Amino acid sequence: MLINELSKRTGVSIHTLRYYESYGLIAGRTDEAVKSNNYKQYDESLIGKVEWIIQAKKAGFTLSEIRKSMDDWYNKRLSVSKKIEIVEKKIEEIDSKIRELKQVRKFLTEAIKEVENDMC
Amino acid sequence: MLINELSKRTGVSIHTLRYYESYGLIAGRTDEAVKSNNYKQYDESLIGKVEWIIQAKKAGFTLSEIRKSMDDWYNKRLSVSKKIEIVEKKIEEIDSKIRELKQVRKFLTEAIKEVENDMC
DNA sequence: AACAAGTATAGAGTATAGTCTATACCAGGA
DNA sequence: TCCTGGTATAGACTATACTCTATACTTGTT
Numbered sequence: 001m002l003i004n005e006l007s008k009r010t011g012v013s014i015h016t017l018r019y020y021e022s023y024g025l026i027a028g029r030t031d032e033a034v035k036s037n038n039y040k041q042y043d044e045s046l047i048g049k050v051e052w053i054i055q056a057k058k059a060g061f062t063l064s065e066i067r068k069s070m071d072d073w074y075n076k077r078l079s080v081s082k083k084i085e086i087v088e089k090k091i092e093e094i095d096s097k098i099r100e101l102k103q104v105r106k107f108l109t110e111a112i113k114e115v116e117n118d119m120c
Numbered sequence: 121m122l123i124n125e126l127s128k129r130t131g132v133s134i135h136t137l138r139y140y141e142s143y144g145l146i147a148g149r150t151d152e153a154v155k156s157n158n159y160k161q162y163d164e165s166l167i168g169k170v171e172w173i174i175q176a177k178k179a180g181f182t183l184s185e186i187r188k189s190m191d192d193w194y195n196k197r198l199s200v201s202k203k204i205e206i207v208e209k210k211i212e213e214i215d216s217k218i219r220e221l222k223q224v225r226k227f228l229t230e231a232i233k234e235v236e237n238d239m240c
Numbered sequence: 241a242a243c244a245a246g247t248a249t250a251g252a253g254t255a256t257a258g259t260c261t262a263t264a265c266c267a268g269g270a
Numbered sequence: 271t272c273c274t275g276g277t278a279t280a281g282a283c284t285a286t287a288c289t290c291t292a293t294a295c296t297t298g299t300t
């Protein structure tokens with residue numbers, strides 16, 4: 001597919017996709033058979049990759065961290081156990097972020113209590 | 121206290137504290153009685169404010185959002201119920217961030233399952 | 241053939257949140 | 271009195287993650 005379709009199917013703008021490509025997060029390939037242009041082809045697997053990027057960003061990972069894990073995941077030949085290890089580490093990081101948020105939540109509920117006490 | 125002490129007691133660098141002050145998040149006051157210098161005094165209440173900033177940042181709020189809520193909280197005369205309302209809204213936002221992280225977590229545990237299936 | 245719309249590339253511009261530097265003044269101890 | 275280190279202010283610089291613009295070529299439609 002061309003960049004336009006990738007953009008539409010992922011909801012990520014063409015500009016941002018090109019930025020991701022220049023950043024090394026995704027890569028299209030120019031069809032050698034076609035001589036008239038240098039339009040890049042993006043294959044189906046990129047949909048999953050872009051979705052992964054979106055999810056990882058939501059989890060608070062930087063593009064650089066995402067690039068590193070995608071590199072580990074897709075480009076290097078990793079053993080199944082190694083892959084599981086990587087994902088489990090990410091899950092732990094997410095759990096720690098969740099814990100942090102819960103702490104902030106607690107901080108806020110305590111703020112409410114204080115306000116309520118002022119009332120009395 | 122002077123900026124140095126505020127920095128040490130909050131763990132936030134002097135540079136960043138000055139940045140926060142220029143941004144309107146905190147404010148020291150120059151002692152009118154002292155003529156020889158214009159050193160700023162930061163009072164005890166700022167410790168709490170800076171801690172609030174740190175927590176809110178952890179929760180993913182931008183400085184602009186933090187400024188707005190601090191403004192609401194400290195500068196305007198708000199009714200108790202209004203204050204509770206503000207905090208409850210923030211708690212909801214945090215809950216939604218937690219939900220988002222849990223979704224990413226699920227995405228990752230599914231990735232593990234996929235890898236394990238490849239193994240068979 | 242004309243033209244709108246799509247594509248590629250390079251590079252400039254933006255927003256956020258710092259971080260650092262230069263300059264100048266001030267305070268306290270040896 | 272001199273020196274070290276703290277303070278204030280302004281402004282430059284940085285990193286991250288886009289976002290936009292300019293330029294030029296290509297494709298499909300009329």
